[in-house]
Amino acid sequence: MKVRVGINGYGTIGKRVADAVLMQRDMILAGVTKTKPNFEARVAKQKGIRVYAASADRLQAFSDAGMEVHGTLEDLLREVDIIVDCTPGKVGATYKPLYEKYKVKAIFQGGEKHDVAGFSFNAVCNYDGALGRDLVRVVSCNTTGLCRSLYAVDKAFGIRKARAVLIRRGADPSEDKKGPINSILPDPVGIPSHHGPDIQKVLPNIDITTSAFAVPTTLMHIHWLNLDLQKDATESEIVSILSKYARIKVVPASEGIDSTAQVIEYARDLGRRRYDMPELVIFKESIKSFGREIYLTQAVHQESIVVPENIDAIRAMTNLCNTAEESMRMTDESLGLGGT
Numbered sequence: 001m002k003v004r005v006g007i008n009g010y011g012t013i014g015k016r017v018a019d020a021v022l023m024q025r026d027m028i029l030a031g032v033t034k035t036k037p038n039f040e041a042r043v044a045k046q047k048g049i050r051v052y053a054a055s056a057d058r059l060q061a062f063s064d065a066g067m068e069v070h071g072t073l074e075d076l077l078r079e080v081d082i083i084v085d086c087t088p089g090k091v092g093a094t095y096k097p098l099y100e101k102y103k104v105k106a107i108f109q110g111g112e113k114h115d116v117a118g119f120s121f122n123a124v125c126n127y128d129g130a131l132g133r134d135l136v137r138v139v140s141c142n143t144t145g146l147c148r149s150l151y152a153v154d155k156a157f158g159i160r161k162a163r164a165v166l167i168r169r170g171a172d173p174s175e176d177k178k179g180p181i182n183s184i185l186p187d188p189v190g191i192p193s194h195h196g197p198d199i200q201k202v203l204p205n206i207d208i209t210t211s212a213f214a215v216p217t218t219l220m221h222i223h224w225l226n227l228d229l230q231k232d233a234t235e236s237e238i239v240s241i242l243s244k245y246a247r248i249k250v251v252p253a254s255e256g257i258d259s260t261a262q263v264i265e266y267a268r269d270l271g272r273r274r275y276d277m278p279e280l281v282i283f284k285e286s287i288k289s290f291g292r293e294i295y296l297t298q299a300v301h302q303e304s305i306v307v308p309e310n311i312d313a314i315r316a317m318t319n320l321c322n323t324a325e326e327s328m329r330m331t332d333e334s335l336g337l338g339g340t
């Protein structure tokens with residue numbers, strides 16, 4: 001059986017999820033929506049992807065530009081089993097009634113509130129809870145990164161308390177109108193940032209407090225973690241646990257991978273499309289143990305880390321695959337994740 005997938009919103013996340021769907025043997029990409037006939041729509045068509053106008057009032061713009069579309073979002077919804085909503089934050093929720101009208105399952109992204117779907121997803125943490133669901137929210141890039149490392153450490157050693165400082169990229173590379181361009185912005189000034197409570201939607205038993213700052217960079221986020229464990233863990237034990245997960249890359253600063261710029265250069269050298277790094281990157285030498293208290297620094301490629309999670313959410317919701325391990329293995333293999 002192949003599941004028919006549509007993508008509403010073909011921006012940073014939408015175009016990556018669309019490419020990932022095209023690489024799955026058990027999925028068909030039925031089409032994507034675009035609000036305007038720009039170069040992204042043209043390139044999608046050149047790749048053979050069916051493009052639909054986001055709404056009927058946008059059809060004229062496509063026809064004026066001489067760009068043929070297959071209809072509107074509503075036509076796409078008639079064609080699919082599941083829609084992956086990749087519209088900007090808070091826009092997704094406005095589409096929920098339309099998805100329900102056409103009785104299609106829907107995945108929302110981290111820019112939406114938990115309540116839009118009533119279930120916040122991260123594959124390694126709670127795949128089973130998404131089995132057969134109609135609505136799921138894939139958590140944000142920062143929450144996804146934290147869920148991966150916290151899950152791995154908690155499972156092996158138990159986490160009594162987690163404290164994290166997030167240094168967030170100010171904007172994505174294509175967002176030339178966003179900032180800050182000359183400031184370090186506590187985001188928010190108060191504690192906690194929304195990430196701690198968001199992680200608890202996925203991992204309810206983790207005691208975590210987060211604080212976040214936005215800075216003038218576009219490449220990646222950095223997280224600094226301080227974890228109080230239930231039992232002692234040595235640095236080499238932590239490295240060996242983290243290295244077992246294909247979606248976590250423990251990288252050696254001794255080889256020169258010691259900054260977000262070098263992680264991206266590494267992704268380029270690996271030949272990754274769009275220099276994507278969907279794995280959570282943990283700097284090996286940042287892992288420090290004082291018995292039960294450990295420290296580590298991790299980097300999150302915000303544009304791509306949620307892509308494999310969206311693919312697994314599709315499999316869980318449509319019952320294409322009933323175990324997290326099998327779905328994640330298929331996703332990771334198709335996207336070339338894991339390894340060194």
Ligand code: NAD
Nearest residue numbers: 009010011012013035054086087088089109110111141302
């Ligand atoms: P984006 O702005 O890059 O892309 C959104 C796309 O939706 C654009 O192509 C835009 O033209 C289109 N769009 C706008 N209004 C629309 C509408 N009414 N109907 C249909 N399409 C519409 O945004 P993004 O960064 O891809 O973010 C999408 C979602 O993913 C958000 O919830 C965001 O919070 C979440 N997310 C973003 C990142 C990131 O770093 N970019 C990471 C993880 C999660």
